[in-house]
Amino acid sequence: MSSPIAALKENLAVQTALSNIDARQCEMVDTVLEWSRVNSGSRNLKGLAEMERRVLDAFAVLAPEVELIDLEDGEMVNEVGEVVTMKNGRTIHLFKRPTANRRVLMTGHTDTVFATDHKFQEPVWLDGNTLNGPGVADMKGGILVILNALMAFEETPLAEHVGWEVLLSPDEETGSLASAKILADRAKSADIGLTYEPALADGTLAGARKGSGNYTLVVRGKAAHAGREFHNGRNAVVALSSMITALASLSGEREDMTVNPAVIKGGVAPNVVPDMAWCRFNVRLKEPEHAAYFERKVGEIVAAWDGVDGYSVTLHGGINRPPKALSDANIMLMDAIRDCGAELGIKVDYVPTGGCCEGNNLAAAGLPNVDTLGVRGGMIHSADEFVCVDSFKERAKLSALILMAFASGQLDNVIKAKG
DSSP states (O other): OOOHHHHHHTSHHHHHHHHHHHHTHHHHHHHHHHHHTSOOBTTOHHHHHHHHHHHHHHHGGGOOEEEEEEOOOEEEEOTTSOEEEEOOOEEEEEEEOTTSSEEEEEEEESOBSOOTTSSOOSOEEEETTEEEOTTTTTTHHHHHHHHHHHHHHHTSGGGGGEEEEEEEESOGGGTSTTTHHHHHHHHTTOSEEEEBOOBOTTOOEEEEEOEEEEEEEEEEOBOEETTTSGGGOBOHHHHHHHHHHHHHTTTTSSTTOEEEEEEEEEOSOTTEEOOEEEEEEEEEESSTTHHHHHHHHHHHHHHHHTTSTTOEEEEEEEEEEOOBOOOHHHHHHHHHHHHHHHHTTOOOOEEEESOOOHHHHHHHTTOOEEOBOSOBEEOTTSTTOEEETTHHHHHHHHHHHHHHHHHTTTTHHHHHHHO
16 A cells, blocks of 8 residues: 555656656756856845845746845944944745645745855856855755745645745854844744755755854953063953863863854054954854853853953853754654655655754744755855755755645644644
């Protein structure tokens, strides 16, 4: 006796829609080449606007309702240790049948980690199936998977039973700080979440994820001549060095907790006692309760120096993505996606990861989700980023079948478990 998903796949309308994805394979590759040449680094508002235009043009075939959401300004610490305002781009919100009984939220991002002055700006073929280029995997390729899965889904009568939303953020690579509220809000209106970060090159998907926080520690001392008045100075670099050592020692104090002091700056010349220094650092947390412990310990490190002997210390930032634990509903969704993959001849496995993404945000809002349904690829966040181009049609078919199974009631156990 065939499984419900196998029976669904035997439906003529389903078969036709999946076959049509095959016919669009070359178009997907051509489009990712074009999109990859558009620099859309998180702070490049002009490039993000161009990607917005191209995405809206591409998704117009679905005739969705469109909402463009201006994000609030953010803050960051600049090169001289001052807090400055940073402009953000717009979140693209596309949706259809919002009052349907079954609702799915599909998320992704238009930004990349590559600034306009980065050397990595052009896609290059490495071989017949491997394309190297900015954003080809993370995640302009993922956006194309969303588009082509929805195109196939909308070709079937099953689509009328599902309301779908697509959220594409312009600030995921900087922590989704401004778009987090939107993600949480829309998560509460959905039954399942599908996010399109790249899968690993072998097709493995992410399961549980660590949480993450980004911080900047700014130390101010007192400048002085290094020869004539050395003892009148207060060396901010020395103070910061001591604090960095204390921060690094927190790694391992809770299971799998890591603290990474990553970027430091201070001083102006060897013959001047530096009066300012800063460090940007990241923490990864396995369990939600580890956040309070970490913040308490960092507070103690700051307190040990702030206001002492002429030094002042300020801490900026915080935990921006909670750990993603796997609820019963999430595990059921993962199992259903594994079954969909099996029907397509795609082996779906899951591994826990220290990385984080919008899937963390959705899970924190109570939405069961799988967050690596994009193309197969690797070396993301580097100039060696690549996509396996045969995965465009493969992953679009997988998501299309997930949507079809969802529409036909085969994921209703996930909705019930979600409560």
